[in-house]
Structure formats: C-alpha cells, structure tokens
Amino acid sequence: MPKIAIDPITRIEGHLRIECQVDGGKVAEAWSSSTMFRGMELVLKGRDPRDAWLFAQRI
Amino acid sequence: MRADLNGSIVPRTATAKGWRDRRPTRWAERGVSRRSFLKFCAAMTAVLALPDRYLPRIAEALEKVKRPALVWLEFQDCAGCTESFLRASRPSVGDIALDILSVNYHETIMAPSGKAAEKSLMDTVKNEKGKYLVVVEGSIPVKDGGVYCTIGGRTALDIAREVCGSAAATITVGACAFYGGWPSARPNPTGAVGVQEAVPGITLINLPGCPPNAVNITATVVHFLTFGELPATDQQGRPLFAYGQRIHDACERRAHFDAGQFVEEWGDAGHRKGWCLYKMGCKGPATFHNCPVVRWNDGTSWPVGAGHGCVGCSERDFWDTMTPFYRRLPQVPGFGIQTTVDTIGPWIVGGTAAAFAAHGVVSAIRAKTRPPQKSEEEK
Numbered sequence: 076m077p078k079i080a081i082d083p084i085t086r087i088e089g090h091l092r093i094e095c096q097v098d099g100g101k102v103a104e105a106w107s108s109s110t111m112f113r114g115m116e117l118v119l120k121g122r123d124p125r126d127a128w129l130f131a132q133r134i
Numbered sequence: 135m136r137a138d139l140n141g142s143i144v145p146r147t148a149t150a151k152g153w154r155d156r157r158p159t160r161w162a163e164r165g166v167s168r169r170s171f172l173k174f175c176a177a178m179t180a181v182l183a184l185p186d187r188y189l190p191r192i193a194e195a196l197e198k199v200k201r202p203a204l205v206w207l208e209f210q211d212c213a214g215c216t217e218s219f220l221r222a223s224r225p226s227v228g229d230i231a232l233d234i235l236s237v238n239y240h241e242t243i244m245a246p247s248g249k250a251a252e253k254s255l256m257d258t259v260k261n262e263k264g265k266y267l268v269v270v271e272g273s274i275p276v277k278d279g280g281v282y283c284t285i286g287g288r289t290a291l292d293i294a295r296e297v298c299g300s301a302a303a304t305i306t307v308g309a310c311a312f313y314g315g316w317p318s319a320r321p322n323p324t325g326a327v328g329v330q331e332a333v334p335g336i337t338l339i340n341l342p343g344c345p346p347n348a349v350n351i352t353a354t355v356v357h358f359l360t361f362g363e364l365p366a367t368d369q370q371g372r373p374l375f376a377y378g379q380r381i382h383d384a385c386e387r388r389a390h391f392d393a394g395q396f397v398e399e400w401g402d403a404g405h406r407k408g409w410c411l412y413k414m415g416c417k418g419p420a421t422f423h424n425c426p427v428v429r430w431n432d433g434t435s436w437p438v439g440a441g442h443g444c445v446g447c448s449e450r451d452f453w454d455t456m457t458p459f460y461r462r463l464p465q466v467p468g469f470g471i472q473t474t475v476d477t478i479g480p481w482i483v484g485g486t487a488a489a490f491a492a493h494g495v496v497s498a499i500r501a502k503t504r505p506p507q508k509s510e511e512e513k
Contacts, residue, residue, distance in 0.1 A: 081248035082286050085241045088213035090285060111283040112275075113210050114323030118316060123458035129445060130316055130453070133212045133344065 076103065082110065160197060161233060171196075174230050181353040181428060182365065183375045195360040196234060202359070203258050203266035206240040207297060209283050209290040210317045210326055211272025215308040216242050218345035231352045234359065235267070241285075252286045259300050267355070268301040270294065273310040273317045274332040277325025294333050303364055304329060304338045307351055309447055312342035319453035330371065339364045340371040344447035349428050350376040370450065372422070381418035381444050382466075384426040387411065405441065415460040416443030423448040 082092035090111040096104040119130055161171055175193045179186055208216070220243070237243075239255040246254060258266055272290075275282035280289035298304045306329045309315040317326035330338060341350055354373060357365045365373040382388065390396070390410040397405040397414050412419065421444050425436045438444055446456040 083241055083247065083251060085244050085247045085251055088242060090208075090241075090283065110285065111210055112324060113282070113317040113326070115316075117321060117323045118319045118453075123460070126457050126459050129459060130319075133214060133316060 161230065166230060166233075171230065177349070178353050178356045181349050181375065181424075182357055183378075188360075192356060192360045196230075196356065199234060199359050201234065201236040202302075203238050203262045204235040204269065204355075205238055205255055205258055205266060205297060205301075206269045206271065207293065208241050209270070209272035209274050209294070209311075210315075210324070211308070211310060213242055213271075215271045215345040216240070219307070219348045219351055221348075231355065235355070238266075248286075255297065259297055263300050265302050267358070268298050268304045269351075270298065270304060270306045270311040270329050271308055273314045273326035273328060275317070275324035275326050276332065277323075282324035282326075291332055294329060298329065298333045298336050298338075302337070303358060304333075304336050305351070305354060306330070306338065306340045306342075307346050309342050309344045309452065312340045313450045315344065316453045319451075337364070338371060339367060339373060341376070342372060342448040342450075343423060344445075344452075346448075347376075347425070347428055347430065350424070368422075372448070376424045377422045377448060379422065379424060379427075381421045381423055381426060381438070384424070385418055385438060386426060387438060408441075411438060411441075411443040412466065413462055414443050415458070415462055417446030417449075417452070417456045417459075417463060418444040419463055419466045420456070421446040421449055421452075 077097050078094060079097060080092065080094045084091040084093060090109060092108045092110050094106045094108075095102045115130065115134060119127055122130075162168065172189075172193060175189055175196065176186070179189045179192055182188075184192075206216070238258045239251070241251070244251060244254070272283075274280070274290045274294055276291060280291040283290040285293060306312050310317060310326070311329050313328040313331075314322070314326040315328075317324060318328075328340075329336075330340065339354060341354060343350075350373070353375065354365060357363075357373075365375055367373050368377060382391070385391075387408060387410045390404075390408070391412055395404060395407075395409040397409050397411050399405070400414070410416070416438065418438060425444070426438070429436045429439070443459070445459050446452040449456065
C-alpha cells in the first residue's frame with residue numbers, strides 16, 4: 076500500500092504533517108502530527124498570573 | 135515643493151527629467167497610482183530618518199529594481215509577525231512590498247504544499263545563491279538534536295544553516311528570531327535560540343518586537359534595495375532608524391512623567407486623563423523602539439496611547455527581565471533626562487531600590503506641590 080506524506084501543510088498557522096495510507100485509491104488510514112513544540116505551559120509555570128495573557132495570546 | 139509630485143500644479147515643462155517625469159509607474163497596472171507610490175517612498179524616507187533629498191533616489195531604485203527573491207522561514211513561531219506584516223495597509227505597504235520582491239516561499243500564504251513547497255525553497259537557494267533575502271520568524275530549538283521543530287523532515291537548525299548561509303542577507307523579524315523570544319523564557323524547555331546564535335557569522339539584521347512593525351520591516355528592505363546594504367545598527371544588530379530612540383523619550387505621556395503625574399490605579403482619574411503609566415509597570419524607560427513615532431494600525435494608536443504600559447518587547451530577554459509586566463521598573467533616572475542604548479544597559483536588570491526610592495521621594499514632593507487634584511475630582 077502506498078504511503079503519502081505531506082509536510083509542510085501550507086496556508087495554515089503552525090506546522091503540520093499529514094501521512095496517509097492509500098488502499099485502492101482510497102485513504103485507508105491517516106496520521107497528523109504537529110511538528111513544532113515550544114512548551115507554553117512549562118514557561119507559564121510559576122509566573123505572575125497577570126502576565127499570563129501576554130504569553131498565551133502568542134500561542 | 136511637494137505639490138509637483140502629484141502633477142497637478144506645476145506645468146509639465148517646468149519639471150526636470152528623471153524621477154519627476156510623470157509617467158505612470160510600473161505599479162500603475164496593478165492599481166497603485168503614482169501618487170500612492172510616491173507617498174510610499176516618502177513614508178519610507180521618513181521612517182529611515184533620511185533627509186528628503188533621498189526620496190528621488192529611493193523612488194528611482196524601486197522603479198528599477200528587478201524583483202529580488204525573498205524567502206520567509208517560520209520556525210517556532212505564532213505567525214504573529216506575518217500577520218503584522220500582511221495586515222499593514224499604510225501606504226499600500228503590502229501591495230508595493232510584495233510587488234518589489236518575488237516572495238518564493240512563505241508557508242502561511244503560499245499555494246504549494248509538501249514537496250512542491252520545499253522545491254520552491256530549494257530552487258531559490260540553488261538558483262539565486264548569494265542574491266536572495268531571507269526573513270526568519272520564530273526561534274530555533276537546539277535541545278535534543280533540534281527535534282522540537284521540523285519541516286519536511288528536516289530540523290529548523292538544519293534549514294536555517296543552509297538557507298541563511300547562502301543568502302545575501304538575513305532579516306530576523308520578532309523577538310523569537312532575535313534571541314529566542316518566549317519559547318526561550320525560563321525554563322526554555324526546547325533550548326530555543328535566535329538566528330544570530332544558531333547560525334553565527336552570517337550577514338544579519340534584527341528587527342525585534344512582538345510583533346515588529348511592518349513599516350520597519352519594509353523600510354529595511356527598501357534600504358537594502360536602494361543602497362545595496364543593510365542600514366546602520368546598534369551593538370545588538372538592530373537598525374538605528376527604528377531602535378535608536380528610547381520609547382520614554384518620544385512618549386506622548388513623557389510630560390506627565392516629568393511633572394510627577396502618574397496613574398496609580400487602573401481606571402483612576404489620572405488614567406482617564408492619560409497620565410504617565412510608569413508606576414503601572416510601563417517599560418518605556420528601558421525600551422528602544424519607534425512605536426510612539428510610527429505607531430500601529432495605520433498610525434492610529436500604540437499601546438501606551440491606548441492606556442497600557444509598554445512591555446519592552448524589542449529588548450533581549452524581555453519575557454524574563456521585564457516580567458512581572460505590572461511591576462514598576464527599578465532605578466529609572468530622574469526627570470527630563472534622555473538616554474541612548476549604549477548608556478542604559480546596566481541599570482535595567484535587577485537594580486537596587488536606592489535610586490528608585492529617590493525618585494519616589496521627588497515624585498512625592500512634586501505631588502505635594504501640585505494643586506490638590508482629588509478635591510477637584512470630588513466636585
């Protein structure tokens with residue numbers, strides 16, 4: 076079964092990879108993965124809560 | 135005499151040949167009039183802080199330039215810098231900038247995906263080697279072999295090395311590409327760094343800000359196309375035309391700082407009157423950027439103008455050194471003092487309370503010598 080990978084997916088914000096398993100011209104299985112990680116939650120931990128909106132709006 | 139630029143007042147015979155010649159520009163067919171184009175050039179001359187005799191030179195250079203290739207790389211980003219750039223409309227910045235350049239790769243706006251997208255990028259790197267411009271948005275993670283950001287199966291670091299390494303010049307946009315931005319804030323989970331650190335030794339200019347102003351991005355490109363080199367920078371690689379002046383020194387509320395008139399609480403009488411936001415945590419006294427001058431949203435307003443303090447987004451490590459954002463900056467020197475980026479450094483971070491206490495005393499004395507504001511309010 077042929078496998079197709081599309082990476083990067085464009086015209087979106089962020090980084091996305093899609094992989095499809097094709098069976099007889101139809102998609103049998105598909106996987107999506109976000110190929111970028113920054114750790115917003117880890118950075119926010121322990122900070123002044125009044126600052127959170129400034130970080131979180133930059134997700 | 136500016137009126138003759140529009141071609142309505144001075145008779146044609148009275149104008150010199152060359153750039154004053156009133157032929158339609160190459161943008162006319164795309165709906166950008168000669169008037170809009172010259173307004174754009176005038177705005178760029180002003181933003182670059184050049185005398186207006188440079189206006190014809192810029193106009194001429196932009197008329198002649200042969201669409202240099204530009205690729206826009208996004209790594210650990212939020213696409214906010216892209217939004218800032220694309221949503222700018224003054225004066226047709228989007229139309230003109232996108233037409234001056236051949237934007238060969240930009241994930242957020244390009245039509246091809248996957249391998250076709252990567253081909254556009256690699257074709258530019260091969261065919262335009264040493265001639266194209268790169269804009270980088272977002273930080274580059276270096277921890278754990280760079281696995282925290284991959285595009286087309288390659289790490290951000292790998293892509294940056296190849297693409298920035300073969301470019302004529304690299305322009306970093308935003309705090310993330312400048313030094314790592316909030317992804318690099320404590321505890322920096324992914325080992326995020328800026329382009330300067332990830333790919334040392336390349337020709338590079340930094341346009342920090344979260345996001346940076348589209349006018350500054352465009353002006354940098356215009357400078358490069360007109361003079362064939364990047365504009366003069368400070369020690370951190372930030373162009374002086376945009377980052378040479380302290381926000382505090384150009385702030386429209388500066389007179390209130392000097393007069394000791396401060397907002398003490400959100401929504402109080404001083405806040406409603408537009409007094410100084412320093413005591414509410416404004417970082418204008420430690421931040422270098424031209425926000426008060428060029429402003430945002432077509433020159434409508436800017437954060438301090440809208441009643442919130444500056445957060446210092448064009449400074450290195452501001453997510454750690456300027457936070458908590460609502461805490462007053464320590465050690466802001468007295469009243470009526472201007473400063474430059476090279477003299478300001480040491481007192482920004484982790485200062486003692488002593489000098490600041492002095493400021494508090496002076497401010498208290500000034501408050502006492504002022505006519506009683508409260509009684510007026512109570513009436």
